[in-house]
Each structure stands twice: as C-alpha cells, then as structure tokens.
Amino acid sequence: MTTTTATRPPPPGPRTPVTGSTRRREWGVVPGLGVAIPGRQSFTVWQRNCDVFLQLWKAEFIPPLLEPLIMFAALGLGLGTYVQLTGDVEYMEFLGPGVIAMFSMFAAVFEGLWGAYFRLDKHGTYEAILATPTRPEEITAGEILWAASRGAINAAMILLVMFALTPVFGLVSSPLAILAVPVAFLAGVSFGALGQAYVSQARSVSQLTYFFSLLVMPMFWFSGGFFPLDEFPAWASTAAWFTPLYHAVELNRALVTGNIGWGDMEHLAWLVLVMPPLVWLALWTMRRRIVG
C-alpha cells in the first residue's frame, strides 16, 4: 500500500476551532463545576492502594500500635503525673481521644501527601492509571478515600490499644468509643483532600514539608488534643475551630467518655459540611495538574 507523500508541510493552524463551551463538556466535566463527577473507578484506585497496604501489612501495622503506646507512656505516665486538670478528669483519660484523632491524621496525611506525590510525580502511577478508562477526578477521589481509610484503620488500632489498657488506666468509659473510627474517616476525607490539593501544586518533595510544618504540626499542638483550649486567648480557640482536627478531637472525647450531647452535633456537622468544598478543591486542582 503506497500513500501520497506531502512534499511540503501542511498549512498551520486550526481548521475547526474548539470553542470554550464545547471544551467544558469534555471528558464528563460539568459546566460551572470545572470537574467531572467521579464514578466507580474511584474504588478501583482505592483498591490498588489497599492491595499495596495489605501486601505490607506486617510492616504497616506495627507503627500505629507502637506510636500511641509510646505517647501514652511518655505523656500519660511521665508528663501526666505533673498535670492537674480542672474537674476530676485524669490526664490519661483526657489524652486518649486526642491521640486517636492526631495519629489517624498523621496516617491520612502521610498517605495523601508523600504517597500521593510519589505516585503522581515519581513513579508514574497516575499516568499509568490514566491510560485505562479512569478519569483524573477518579484518581483524586480514590486517593482521598484511601487517605480517609488509612485514618480509620489507624483509629481502630489505637482504640484496640486503648481498650487493652483500659483495665489499668481507665482510658475508655463508653462503648460509643468505637464510633471514633468513622469520625477518623470523616476527618480523613478533609486531610486527604487538602493533601491532594497541596500535592497538585508541589514541585518537589521538599515542598511537602511545608504542608506538614505549617498546617499539620500547628493542628497537632493546638487542637485541644494535649491540653484544653479554655486557658488560651480567644483568637487561638477560634483558629482551632477552623481545623478539622479540633472537631475530630472534640467528637472523640465525647464518644470515648460517653459524655455526649446534642452540642457535639456541631462538630459532626462541621466535618461533613467542609467535605464538598475541600473535595471539589482537590478534584479541580489535581485535574489541572494532570490534564494541564
């Protein structure tokens, strides 16, 4: 089969210009939203991460068991003996719910930040997935779901430790504590979404550290996990109110102590209501990074 050969380059330029309105509908992108609604392929992306986790489960399971133990030993037994809280609450009892929230945040952030960055930029994992019938939004949604799942898995393991220690230290006083696992998932969606949005803008591994130092660490210290915020100036507790971790800590405290009331619905509502804008932000920024 021979074909005619063009001896001169074809004339440049578009023949059928793609107008703005047509481009909006490309690849399922909803006009006005700027992103496609992620479909069930998100779960396939989630499954990939889950497979990797289960493959390494022996290595992955030890740190989430050890870390809270070390923290209970250091802060509960060490520092705690010097701390006198108002009311008749033991420091260990106060610390427990915070540890669940904080360490599940770490799990979600590590997965959603470093893990995701390497999959995006270094290992070409996203590129490979994108060649299959998967949209960029579904990669992001799968990553967020997975970050949230890691948070929930860690919460469950810390709870196990706390249940085990309860006969000695009286850490858990209500079976409602088990609900700290879904709380970790809810908060994990926020952390995962923030992580994806940040990763989409990051140009090097070292930039990821800023997310950690400027966002995660302040949350870690000032969300009421280690000490009550009552003694702080008003602006500090106001700032804390705007972080997902604060609401996760407060919810966990209500659940673990069993001292729960309608007022705690505020925290649940906060965690649920910030999800749509944060997830949208993640979908939108990551889509721009991947598709250009």
Add this chain to the structure above:
Amino acid sequence: MPAIIRAAGLVRAFGDFRAVDGIDFEVQEGEVFGMLGPNGAGKTSTIRMISCVLPITAGELYVDGLDVRFHDREIKARLGVVSQEDSLDEDLSVAKNLAVYARYYGVPRAVGRARITEGLALMQLDDRRDARIDELSGGMKRRLVLARALMNDPRLLVLDEPTTGLDPQARHLVWRKVRLLRERGVTILLSTHYMDEAEHLCDRLMIMDHGRQLAAGTPRALIEQHAGRDVLEVHPTEAQRAQVLAYLTSAIGAGGRTDEIEDVIYAFGTNDEQARRVATIVGDPYRVHFRRANLEDVFLTLTGRALVE
C-alpha cells in the same frame, strides 16, 4: 473500512508553543503505523491526545470512530498504551501489576487470570511472575509494560518510543514481540526517533518535525521519493573537505545534491564511478560509503538535519 485513527488539522498548544501544529493522518486496521521524528517533533503529544490523556486544542481526532473530546472512557477501554517511561507499579509484584491493571479495565477476574498467564508467556516473563519490579532488567520492564497494555485485549496498541534506552539485545527482543503482535492482527501505532526501528516495524509512517508532518508513506516509497536509491557518505578530513565538495557538485549536476552534517558529507544521486573517484580523493576506503539510502537520509533531505543529534 473506517480508519482506526483519523486526525485532521490536529493541534495541541501549550501557551504560545504548538507542540502539534496541524497534522492529518489515518491509521488503518491491521497495520503498523509509525511516527518518526526527533525529540520535540510532537509524537508524544499526539499519542497522549489519542489516548485521551491530553485534551486537543483544535482540529479533529477520531479513534475507532469516536471523538476524543467526548468519548474518553470508551476510547481508553479500546486502547493499550505503552508510555515512554515504564510507569510500572513498584509497590506490586509482576503478576500483581497485571492483575491490578486488568481491574482498572474492569476485566472479569477469571479472564484476567488467563490473560496474565498468556501475556507473561508471550513476553517471556513466565518465570518472573512473583518478582519485584526493581529486580527486572530494562528490557524485561518494557516487555512487562507491553504485556500490561494487552490486558484489555485492545483494538489498537499505542507504543511511545518502545525501545528508547534499551540495549541492542533487549531492543531486538521487543521488536520481535511487536512483529509477533502484528502477525496476530493487532493494529499498532508507534513513535520512534530510530530510523531502523521505523524501517523494521512500520508498514506506513509519517515523518514529523516541530509538530508538523513532513511526509508520509511506506518506508520504501519515502526513501525512493526523497532520498533516491543510493547515498554516498563521505567522512573527509578538514583539508579534503573543499576538494570533495567541489568534485561532487561538478560531477552529479542537477539531478543530485549534497548535504553536510557536522564533518560528514552526504551526496544524493551519485553512482559507483563517482564513489570511486571520491575514494581516491579521500585516500581511505573506510571513510567513503556508497550505500542504500534509508529513512535517516529522508529526514536529512527534508530538514537538513540529523534525526538523532
């Protein structure tokens, strides 16, 4: 029969820069179609637009009769893509890489298992089933990416520089696999900057440079039309250079032409006799080659530059 790929006036711009600047081509069912050109010719952008990873800026692009702008999922389901970088999942074993990939395509588990066994056998990786990715050589990784691209039994296989960075032995093995797939009737689109790869594998190809299509046709037709049958390649010393050029310009006349790349002279439209004369001027037969023209010469004719710098 409708073309599997049809591109018309296809453009991809990044800001003011046009990576693909208005190309037209068709790929027919069952053929191996090549895009030959240096780095920056627009090959990878074209491939990424075909595989619905990069949106088109202007023009038309249809894959299997579907518009790439609106049918990303359907098109991706019908394609197998081997990207330039290996992009294997380093966290998963060889077989698990394929299994996870089959799952992205929604391949039923039993079918997937059969395809994994078949794919690994086809790519001579059966004994590496449980190996980690970092235990594989470059050639093995490439073959595994090929096996991975076959997990959805694609209508069209897209290979972006399939042998770049491989040693000659690994390269020939990949070529053998690509020919094997062609014999099985798989339609293949491949990009390359190696003229021997294009010549070995492609039924038809287009030559690209700076986002434009310079020429298209079968390798033989392209060579005959643009470079002629034979080429005289001369490696003169600096002192002999002017003398060789003067002789060639006077000897070959209007029918031929000379080109220079670095210190090598290429003369088109020459004959045996002239080759012998040049050899006496140069004085060293190893620095004068009278040989068959190839696609590299076609590129030189069309652009005045070498394909691989």
